Amino acid sequence: MKLALQRCCTTPIFLKQYETSTDAILGRLGVQLTDKALNCCGYPLKNYNYKAHVLASARNLSIAEKRKVNIMTFCNCCYGTLKEVNQRLRADRTLSAEINGKLEKEALKYEGGVEIRHLMEVFYNDLGPECIRKHIVKKFKGLKVAIHYGCHILRPRDLVQFSGPGTAAVFDDLVAMTGADLVPWHLQPECCGAPMWGIDDDLSAALTRKKIENARASGADYFCLACSYCHVQFDRVQKRLLDEGSITEPMPTILFTQLLGLSMGIDPNILGIWKNQIDISPILDCIN
Amino acid sequence: MIFNISLYLSLIIFALGLIFKISTWFRYNFESTNKPFTATERFFAATGGIAATLFSGKVLILLKSLLLDVFCQRRIMRESRLRWVMHMCLFWGFTLLLLMHALEGMFTSNLFADYASTLSPFLFLRNFFALLVFVGVGIAFYRRFIQKAPRFSTNAMDRYALILLAVIMISGIFLEAAKIGSFERYSQMVTDYADFDEEEDLKALEALWVKDFGVVSPNLTTPFDKELLTRGRELHEMNCAACHSRPQWAFISYGAATVLRPVALPLDRSGLVTLLWTIHFLACFIGLAYLPFSRMFHILASPLSLLANSVMEKGKSRPANMITLQMIALDACTHCGSCTSRCSLAVIFEEIPNPNILPSEKIASLKTLASGKPLSEHQMTVIQEGLYLCTNCYRCTPVCPVGINLQELWFDVREAVLKRGYPELLVLTPFSMYRGLLSPTLAKADYHHAQKQPMVGIEAVCSALSNPDDPIKPAQMDRDFKKKMLSSANGSTFSYCFTCITCTSACPVVRSYENPSEALGMTPHQIIRATALGVPDLAFRSRMLWYCLGCYQCQDACPQAVLVTDVLTELRNLAVSRMKNQNRRTGERS
Secondary structure (H helix, E strand, O other): OOOEEEEOOOOHHHHHHHHHHHHHHHHOOOEEEOOOOOOOOOOHOOOOOOOHHHHHHHHHHHHHHHHOOOEEEEOOOHHHHHHHHHHHHEEEHHHHHHHHHHHHHHHOOOOOHHHOEEHHHHHHHHOOHHHHHHHHOOOOOOOEEEEEEEHOOOOOOOHHHOOOOOOOHHHHHHHOOOOEEEEOOOOOOOOOHHHHOOOHHHHHHHHHHHHHHHHOOOOOOEEEOOOOOHHHHHHHHHHHHHHOOOOOOOOOOHHHHHHHHHHOOOOOOOOOOOHOOOHHHHHHHOOE | OOHHHHHHHHHHHHHHHHHHHHHHHOOOOOOOOOOOOOOHHHHHHHHHHHHHHHHOOOHHHHHHHHHHHHHHHHHHHHHHHHHHHHHHHHHHHHHHHHHHHHHHOOOOOHOOOOOOOOOOOOHHHHHHHHHHHHHHHHHHHHHHHHHHHOOOOOOHHHHHHHHHHHHHHHHHHHHHHHHHOOOHHHHHHHHHHOOOOOOHHHHHHHHHHHHHHHOOOOOOOOOHHHHHHHHHHHHHHHHHHHHHHHHHHHHHHHHHHHHHHHHHHEEEOOHHHHOOOHHHHHHHHHHHHHHHHHHHHHHHHHHHOOOOOOOOOOOOOOOHHHHHHHHHHHHOOOOOOOHHOOOOOOHHHHOOOHHHHHHHHHHHHHHHHHHHOOOOHHHHHHHHHHHHHOOOOOHHHOOOOOOHHHHHHHHHHHHHHHHOOOOHHHHHHHOOHHHHHHHHOOOOOHHHOOOOOOOHHHHOOOOOOOOOOOOOOHHHHHHHHHHHHHOOHHHHHHOOOEEEEEEEHOOOHHHHHOOOHHHHHHHHHHHHHHHOOHHHHHHHHHHHHHHHHOOOHHHHHHHOOHHHHHHHHHHHHHHHHHHHHHHHHHHHHH
């Protein structure tokens, strides 16, 4: 299988381990990724210049269409943005003609033939749970994980249609396959706070802190997530809050690709286990 | 006479230009550091830094960088093979022409005792180097004007450089061609160097030169008989061969001479050689004098930037030197467009036509900023917008062929510009995350000031009904605004609202405050209400609108299928264009 990977703009500087772990897993599962020509999905522009945000995503869609591949994202914000734009362009002929007029300069055109896949969907729907199960060689024992879904694989439900409304059962199933115990917690579907970081840090921190406290009170030892913005927030920003003393106990965060990679027996160095700001290496003791 | 005057004049301008440009490396800055450095401090920091580097192990890193980055240009190789061929051809072709041909008196004739410009291998090499330059220029021309990648801009500076280069090269080739065919030159040389003066001998030599050396003679025409040529060859061996190889070695010029042959005589008589020579040296001298002020200055600044970058690092090197390095970087930029071709946001230039979005075009504005030239508020906000429209994705920096740390440059300049206090609405978007993550490197006051400014700006412009006790009158309804909202598929859903407050109850931002109205202004359902009433200002200046996370909890909770989050998005877009229009109007007035 071949997919165009929409790399998130935050990963090259802050989250190289998300790239390396994703590459390693998909390499094992026989998925080929191409990505060089894709640009920013347009997410940060949505509330500033909606059309510019559409154009940014549309260019990526048109490149994928030209190469006859679907787009995979490992960031929920990219996922939500591409999905929304894709739907908009399919439904709104006027907008689509206007955007295509701009893409024409690069000899590009989008006709609506590309599907957007979240990493989770690639694992669960395209490759199938059996394929993933086959590759799992080690299982976690006694690892309590609070799954943080991230907003844009949940809402708006009409658009996303990820799995059941309000949940992302696919995510739960995949994490359960690695042997980790899922902890239910009631703030699970809430925002991580990342969209406000840099705008109003106090608000952003309040949202993050609430989630950390709730997950901890529910008995979880780790967050597990599959979104670059959420991870930057729960790892880097949490580290800052710890250093400042506004949180006392850390709640380490593992990327889903790191979790799955470990249970597939991939070298922890490649998965960038030591690259997370808040140490997650004790997790290696939970796997046999 | 003209030659000497123009040579010295151009050398003086070149030297003064060089001094001026180098002085700007120490004088200019973006005011990006809290502690300003004087030019003298920076000059001594630089000399100290250079001395310390040269007498340390780092000299090996410098040598490696000189070999790989400067001489082999590996950074361009990584980018594109075609560009590497182009640039290697231009760089080596031009450098070798300069050393072997232009500076023959200084280098070549000292290195090779029997040097003569008309003798091979020099005769051949001059043409070979010229060929390299032509191949390079050809590829450059192809890339800029035929391949034409989108957003690959060619500015006036690029055009002057190409034109000047073309004049120098073409005049040089035709000068050599004209000399090959010139009978006047030939006669002059015979008068000066031949040690015989018999009519028959002169004729024999001339015959040989007409046949083998491309001279176009008014007296003789081919074919010649064998004996005459044999005699001619003997005389040639004795008198000319020490300094003259066959002109065919100069393969380009000889070709040009062949083309010129039918008209060579009249042109020669009218002084073509002198004319071309004058054009050639004048073009070279203009190029020399113009060099410090043109993009060709990168010939000096780029290697310097590459070498300095190989041994310098933010946090480790002295801050004064980091500023100086950024100033050198501005001159090192060759406007090649690599950064723009990789830019994550370049595509939006088609929608937001602000050239400062494109990294390669930002540099021009940065030069203006660095020089301290006064800019109007409008010009500043345009630059500021371009600087903020950057996802900090780190794609431009690794591909810069002259090794500029663009990522850092953008960040430093962005912060320096924000300090001037003009409100930037983009601060209220996720573009700010990078800034937030790097905030420990910023002064606290500056960091927070830039966060607060946009709301101040919005409150100043969107001020209708600012007294909460004032009643809303029907006349205050903004019909244009309502029409816009109603014409948008998602935005128009506000009209389904029956104010049940479910959206506000679902909002995690509202839930974060004890007194939401005080902290946020209007809450989501009130914003929807304000929209229905047609008073956008109430919504626009509510912090809630700008603090919306886009998490869609409200939208999914709404029993009336109001697309709450999408309505908020629509409102923010309208607010942004209102603010931008306001800016433009003030800009035009001032």
